[in-house]
Amino acid sequence: MNKRIFLVLVILMSCSLIGIILVQAYYINNSLENTEKQFNFNVKKALSYVSQTIENEEKEDYLQKFNDLLSTGNINVNDTTAIINIYLKEDSPETNETIIYRNGILEENFKVSSSLFDIGLDSLNVRRILQKRETETVENNSIDGSKNLSTMLSKLSKVNETTHLAFESVYKDKAYLKPIHKRVTVEKVDRLLALKLIEDDINIDYEFAIYSNDLATKVKTENFELPQNKASTFSVPFFYNKNDSSNYRLLxxxxxxxxxxxxxxxxxLTLSIIFTLIIIIAYSSALYQLIRQRQISQIKTDFINNMTHEFKTPIATINLALDSIKNPKIIDDKEKVLRYLGMIKDENKRMHAQVENVLRISKLEKNELNISKEPLELNDLVEDAITHVELIVEDRGGHIETNINAEKSSVLANETHFTNVLVNVLDNAIKYSPEAPKIIVTTELAGNNILVHIKDHGSGMSKTAQKRVFEKFYREHTGNIHNVKGHGLGLAYVKRIVEDHHGHISVESEKEKGSTFTIKLPLIS
Known part of the structure; x- marks a missing residue:
């Protein structure tokens, strides 16, 4: 896939995913806001209901007491003013009818002892207003002109009669003089509030209090505290006076x-998060696989190029050697023929070793490589591996320093494969030393494990290369330069063998300062 097309697809997919998340967040936020508004509305409605109910009940209680006094006659009457026979006559020419309205009002004033109402005053002035309304419809042709108005009114039928009680010195102001804890109880507020909240499916704990001019009264629950953020507290006025204002608030x-x-x-919200996470994980996994496939494709291309280059050299050497042997001047020279045959054999072994490495890795991945283990001395394996590469190091003018510090080195290992592991790491140190190789091999104990450190003073590697150096086919890019032979299989083989021995391998490196490979294996008794 073209790199530009791949980048465009990644950007579009990422934007779509971000858009889906933002849309979900928007709708969830809207749902929360709507739920909060509904909750606030229901709570305020419940508080208003409690306030009005308690105030109405108190008022009805006072009026009932007054009616009881009125019925027993145990009351002082100051005076009585009656306004009666307020008439309104209306002629209807269309229906030939006359409609007569009468509104009669009777007002009576009383003085009542306030102690009966427990509001702290000597007396209370009260007035009772009786109102009677009547309506009569009369046919005009049936009304004799000599009949006076009083005669016609005798035919009026009673339509409605109401009785209204009002306090001359308004009851609300007088009741304000009574302490709030004598007007309402915690239990009553709690009962009314709980019932109203349950009607709106609000069944959570609450705390309430009645405040007077921002000061707490005795009417409050035990755990009520006025928070610093008053926006989280709901309140309504409680017990209005005649001016429709109140010093009390129910919080x-x-x-x-x-x-x-x-x-x-x-x-x-939970489902949204779960589905979004699934999408993100699936998207990230797909993106990772795409990037990984691109990397593998690049690595395989590099591997094929390196393999081709490394096979090309021995093949060319073999062809030159064979052409030389065919030369009549050389074919009779036994010494030169043997030399060329030796070259052919060495190059053939080199190609065979490369093919063997590829097959070995393939068998490891399929778990087809038979690795039998036996108790061995790791110090002896280290010294044996050093002998395999010692001549190569000396040929390049370098040296290997050995520090066998581990007093115990018994491990359970396969001699052949673990020797190959050590040789591969040593060979890697030699290949990446541009100057004469200087290698330090150290063994030491760490608890129940033995550590083998192989340190070189070569070219080192970057942080990125350190993370991927044990991957199959991986080689750090150095352009189209093949001064270091290999195809990225040696260290991958090393890692698989060490892990099969229940061990661990790691690397520390710095550019131009060399690398240190550390192999850790468990000791056996």
Whole structure:
């Protein structure tokens, strides 16, 4: 896939994923806001209901007491003013009818002892207003002109009669003089508030209190506290006076308010998060696989190029050697023929070793490589591996320093494969030393493990290369330069063998300062 097309696809997919997440977040946020608004509305409605109910009940209680006094006659009457026979006559030419309205009002004033109402005053002035309304419809041809108005009114039928009680010195102001804890109880507020909240499916704990001019009264629950953020507290006026104002306020807090609001969208939120995470994981995995496939494709291309280059040299050498042997001047020279045959054999062994490495890795991945283990001395394996590369190091003018510090080195290992592991690491140190190789091999104990450190002073590697150096086919890019032979299989083989021995291998490196490979294996008794 073209790199530019791949980049465009990644950007479009990423934008789509971000868009889906933002849309979900928008709708969830809207749901939360709507739920919160509905919650606030229901709470304020419940508070208003409690305030009005308690005030109406108190008022009805006072009026009932007054009616009881009125019925027993145990009351002082100051005076009585009656306004009666207020008439309104209306002629209807269309229907040939006359409609007569009468409104009669009777007002009676009383003085009552306030002690009966427990509002702290000597007496209370009260007035009772009786109102009677009547309506009569009369046919005009049936009304004799000599009949006076009083005769016609005798035919009026009673339509409605109401009785209204009013306090001359308004009851609300007088009741204000009574302490709030004598006007209402905690239990009553709690009962009314709980019933109203349950009607709106609000079944969470709450705390309430009645405040007078921002000061707490005795009417409050034990755990009520006025928070610093007053926006989280709901309040309504309590016990209005005649001017429709109030010094009292009923305050309510819901400690689990946010939890309750969140629970209303919890299912939707949980499903949204789960599905979004699935999409993100699937998208990330697909993206990772695409990038990984591109990297593998690049690595395989590099591997084929390196393999071709490394096979090309021995093949060319073999062809030259064979051409030389065919030369009549050389074919009779036994010494030169043997030399060329030796070259052919060495190059053939070199190609065979490369093919063997590829097959070995393939068998490891399929778990087809038979690795039998036996107790061995790791110090002896280290010294044996050094002998395999010692001549190559000396040929390049370098040296290998050995520090066998581990007093115990018994491990369970396969001699052939683990020797190959050590040789591969040593060979890697030699290949990546541009100057004369200087290698230090150290063994030491670390608890129940033995450590083997192989340190070189070569070209080192970058941080990125350190993370991927044990991957199959991986080689750090150095352009189209093949001054270092290999195809990225040696260290991959090393890692698989060490792990099969229940060990661990790691590398520390710095550019131009060399690398240190550390192999850790468990000791056996």
């Amino acid at each position: 309510v807090n819901f400690p689990e308010r946010n939890k309750f609001i969140l629970s209303s969208v919890l299912t939707m």
